[in-house]
Amino acid sequence: GESVxxxxxxxxxxxxxxxxxxxxxSNSASDYFIWYKxxxxxxxxxxxxxRSNMDKRQGQRVTVLxxxxxxxxxxxxxxxxxxxxxxxxxAEKPTGTYKYIFGTGTRLKVLA
Amino acid sequence: DAGVTQSPTHLIKTRGQQVTLRCxxxxxxxxxxxxxQALGQGPQFIFQYYEEEERQRGNFPDRFSxxxxxxxxxxxxxxxxxxxxxxxxxxxxSSSQIRGGxxxxxxxxxxxx
Numbered sequence: 573g574e575s576v577x578x579x580x581x582x583x584x585x586x587x588x589x590x591x592x593x594x595x596x597x598s599n600s601a602s603d604y605f606i607w608y609k610x611x612x613x614x615x616x617x618x619x620x621x622x623r624s625n626m627d628k629r630q631g632q633r634v635t636v637l638x639x640x641x642x643x644x645x646x647x648x649x650x651x652x653x654x655x656x657x658x659x660x661x662x663a664e665k666p667t668g669t670y671k672y673i674f675g676t677g678t679r680l681k682v683l684a
Numbered sequence: 685d686a687g688v689t690q691s692p693t694h695l696i697k698t699r700g701q702q703v704t705l706r707c708x709x710x711x712x713x714x715x716x717x718x719x720x721q722a723l724g725q726g727p728q729f730i731f732q733y734y735e736e737e738e739r740q741r742g743n744f745p746d747r748f749s750x751x752x753x754x755x756x757x758x759x760x761x762x763x764x765x766x767x768x769x770x771x772x773x774x775x776x777x778s779s780s781q782i783r784g785g786x787x788x789x790x791x792x793x794x795x796x797x
Contacts, residue, residue, distance in 0.1 A: 580724055606785045615688070615774050615788030616727065661726050663785075670740045671717070672786070674726030 582679040591649040593678045595662035602664035607647045611658045657682045688777050688789035696795045697765050705760040705792045709777030716758040719774040733758050770796045
């Protein structure tokens with residue numbers, strides 16, 4: 573079946589450290605990928621995206637890396653802050669479709 | 685500028701009943717997608733509406749139906765509710781003119797008892 577990501581793991585990091593959240597996607601035909609952040613009681617919030625013709629994209633404090641060979645996506649957060657605590661989802665859009673396939677997400681806990 | 689607004693925020697229904705959830709997209713957006721998010725899971729695509737028609741559908745039974753109005757707002761209807769329909773229902777809007785991700789609402793928490 574379709575799947576992105578694994579069962580919900582938790583990543584705990586010290587405030588100020590860098591965080592790396594990983595995601596394995598299943599559809600090699602996907603052409604667009606997004607990382608979302610979801611805080612408790614809220615809907616997912618767009619963080620950064622990347623197209624399949626790229627392998628790296630940087631934003632403010634965040635970097636997304638795409639490895640199509642092994643169907644792997646990662647989100648790097650620099651100088652992690654308490655406000656970064658949330659569940660992070662990667663999502664893929666298969667070519668020719670309008671839907672996004674989300675994984676189960678990773679919970680990021682920032683320790684003071 | 686209002687983002688995506690959903691109503692109601694919480695709802696409790698009995699098995700077998702029917703429910704209607706509502707969504708107003710972000711200003712400037714013309715496309716609405718609905719997702720179901722079970723506790724501890726990622727959102728699952730239900731369907732997408734564009735130009736008042738269902739453009740794509742996920743793996744959900746016909747009990748799930750929707751509508752989009754001329755002002756781009758949308759409704760999600762679920763008939764013959766099952767306990768397993770209990771979830772957070774998310775509405776996401778986007779623009780057909782701008783390539784990119786969605787803007788999500790905060791969702792409607794549906795509990796079926």
